[in-house]
Amino acid sequence: MAVATAVPRAGDSARPMTAGEKKVIMASSLGTVFEWYDFFLYGSLATVIGAQFFSAYPEATRNIFALLAFAAGFIVRPFGALVFGRLGDLVGRKHTFLVTILIMGISTFAVGLLPSYATMNAYGIGWVAPVTLLILRMLQGLALGGEYGGAAVYVAEHAPPGRRGFYTSFIQATATLGLLLSLIIILSTQGYVNSAFPATTITNADGSTSTLTAFQVWGWRIPFIVSVALLAISVWIRLQMNESPAFQKMKAEGTHSKAPLSEAFGQWKNAKWALLALLGLTAGQAVVWYTGQFYALFFLQSILKVDQFTANVMVAWSLIAVTGGFLVCGALSDKVGRKPIILGGCLLAALTYFPLFHMLTANANPALHAAQQNVPVVVKTNTAECSFQFNPVGTAKFTKECDVAKALLARSAVNYTTENQPAGSPTVVSVSGKDFPVADPAFAKSVSAALTEAGYPSASNPTVIKAAHPLDIFTGQKLAVIGVLFILAVYVTMVYGPIAAALVELFPTRIRYTSMSLPYHIGNGWFGGLLPATAFAMVAQTGDIYYGLWYPIVIALFTFVVGLIFIPETKDRDLMA
Template sequence: MTQKAVWDERAGPAALAPAAGRGAEADSGSLRRVVVASSLGAVFEAYDLVLYGPMAAIIAAQFFSGLDPAYAYIFTLLSAAVSYVARPFGGLVFGPLGDQIGRKYTFLLTILIMGVSTVCIGLLPSYAAIGVASPLLLMGLRIVQGLAFGGEFGGAVTYIAEYAPAKRRGFATSAVAITMACGLVLAILVVLACEFVVGKEAFEAWGWRIPFLLSAVLMLLSVYIRLRLQESPVFLAMKRTGRGSKAPLREAFGRWEHLRTVLLVLFGAIAGQSVATATGAYPIYLLMLNLKIDPFLLHYTILGYSIVFVAAMIAAGWLSDRLGRKPVVLAGFLGTALAAYPVFQGITHYAHPRLEAALAANPVTVVADPATCSRQFDPFGLAEFRSACDIARRAVARLGVPYGNRDAPAGSGAQVEIGAMVIPAFDGRGLDRATFARQVKTFDGALAAGLATAGYPARAAPETTNVPALIGLMAFLNIFVAMASAPLAAWLIEMFPTRIRTTAFALPYNIGGWFGGFLPAISFAAFTATGNLYAGLWYSIGVLLISLLIGALFLPETRGRSLEAVT
């Protein structure tokens, strides 16, 4: 039996019948209320994403000030990624609850948990106040956020899908992703307003807490609206007929026919979408941490491209109801993979042209015995990198300067070449901590002075940053991200039966988030180890092309399916 025949048999004879006209379907007014109430939870994730992007340097200074600056940035990115680790566990908890007690009550609980944890981040004392307890509490709250979102997204899109007519399901479920894009705009407006009202210095000292605290308003509004909703009509019909599952986890992942579907959608759809989304958002980190553009210009850039992103999400959801889910999503994967590298190069050119000019005139090269060079990434903060090669690479990367590598003869020392200038590195192995710290400070000072002499600016000059060009480049890339993202929820929901739909959707969706969630940390660590500003993009491109291949070969088109007919 062919793969297509298997899918058609599972879907049943009515699977592709139009769903319009069913009595269980909501009218337009009810559907709008359902979409608005279900989508507000996505605003929290978007809010959090934006705050962790432009404010990465502030968060590093507030919660990781006890670490070396290079590692403070990496740990800040890891604190953003840790919520992705927790999400599948949230799916394991809240997915079965949604399939057993109902969609409404489950995502009411998750929005409360997510909202309270976000507000608590705004109340956390800094590292200077309570020491190591500060980053530990931050990590803990990020994990709680991840657990809540692990159940929130799957419950919300399932609820919308079970209310929406089949002919509008792609557009309706894309509303959750669309509100995430709207959340980007809202968060940037709040950050800009706070910076304007309290001033830049006060914002970096304490004003950064205000956007986190204001998320309480979104939480209360969402809870109020959700309390007024009725349960999903498809879920109620299933409960009336007694066709619910007593063990959703075992049925979803213990039966091969469902597990096969889970694995295919994980690697053929969700992994690609997660990486596409992370690739579209990573320029925020690139502009802040590597290119060091003015924070106000960064916020205007994010605001500008986010408006285009919202429009693209709306168009992609609408298009999936006419052309199908599969072609729109796969075209998004391909477009993101093809556009990523040239877009990132263009971002460097228009954000920091003086850096590009300095690299052309006086390229930086680390010359060292490769046997003495390590990967320069220690996620647990336990290792010390004291070889001359590691010290040289780490110092250059900390300044955000791309560099090349050249092998030196075995047993030789390491040096940094800036054009014709040579700055020898030192071997810190065997030195006591005080002596090592003094020599690092001396070497860092010599390197910074050498770079300045060679024409390398410490930061991107605002007058040379081309904001319209940055908006255009990021908007272009995120059009493909929107195509990969907007129809995804409808595509996956239409592959699973009602009795296990939330469980089967939530776990692979949140595991798939790992593929994209760690992209910022992977990219920054890859740059530190190689000197190539775009080294992490090869990971993105590889995952996108693998998902494109699996999705094209093994996943079916589902547009027009009746959800009740999927078995």
């Protein structure tokens, strides 16, 4: 694929942004704010939403369905990349990502207005509520599949030569803003609604009663409904934008693609670059990003038993501290190139994840860290009967004795070894030399008590990190945890800050929107999105709470090697060619 080299205009790389360029960046970045606002909103409120729309089922089942609806948004993203990428290359960047922001925003707003299962069931059509929720989630995913590519291409094609990395890095930086905005609105809405309105007692399907806070009953809708303000601002700004110069030039010359999908992926000379973009850039970028922000949060809550509020506060402060790093890495990539920054982030992450997560454990939950070092736990079982407990959407059931034992220990953050037994032998968990058969009806209770007695901390463990309020961070323990999270987030800025510019520059204008969107969303939606479930399955399989880190480490190293060998440096390419 021949691409000409740009000769930067004098002063372009040093002059300040014009008002028009600032408006272009703002218009494009608002979509990213929306994306991560909705992502964190739905993820944080999944159990509340499950109770509203899947109340016909038991609690465990409704939570599974809520997570399935959440996962549906990720699954369809690559298809959205194909649909809207094609439109972007056919009719233009501006009109296409105006459509994506409308679909995305209206779908998010509609979730807040959607009647619950109970409301719809009063009219005999309760099933309409969960089905509509699933449709809205899929529409959001489709729109998101086209949103990022459009934003990245639009900004890059407006940026002056020598500053594309810096300009497009604003899109990445605003992802953090979306996360923080959702966190602030959830916490403030929850606090106000629960203090101002009484709780409600409801009767469950099995005849039992439950007490729900006002936020759980109706207050959860407010964060979705207020998103309409963000939608209105986004649409107003985007309506004032012009088409990108590169697309206008291509249309004027009559060189635009008549069939972007077949040209991008049906011709090996172009398709190979999409494949290399996935394997040599976005796969590693995705796992480093998800490890630094989302798996770190999962690890704090699910493995280290830090409460949700404290974990969110710690991650939020690390993100606030590192936000400017996206712009720094984007600007630096304009000077030294995209490859050294992105691949350097992959390599550093792969080499340091193990010590960093050990430090996270030692500081966030010292008593748990000590128990993991000193309390011997062994699972005695026929290992041939053990399953690999990969369960990304929570629908699989693992009922074998070996699986029950390993899942319990993994959820309890217990380090254990496995001792193979002859076929037909019962599975036994040994804690400090004392055996507990899994077949015993009191197995879970007995093992939990034995672990506590041996040194594993209880739920009221006083050494675990805990924040009383968002500003409660000024102790050595909390600052140490934020410091580790900050380092993990620095790696995120390295791989994510320059990624938009790198992807845009790999492909010619005529198929750029289509070509870059698919590898980005496969990398981030599938490689990154599957990280927590894959890592947990690896932890349960081996009995080592850190073993799941091999997933991002191997992929990051693979991307480093592929990118180093096959990905060209693109920072001086001419996007008008």
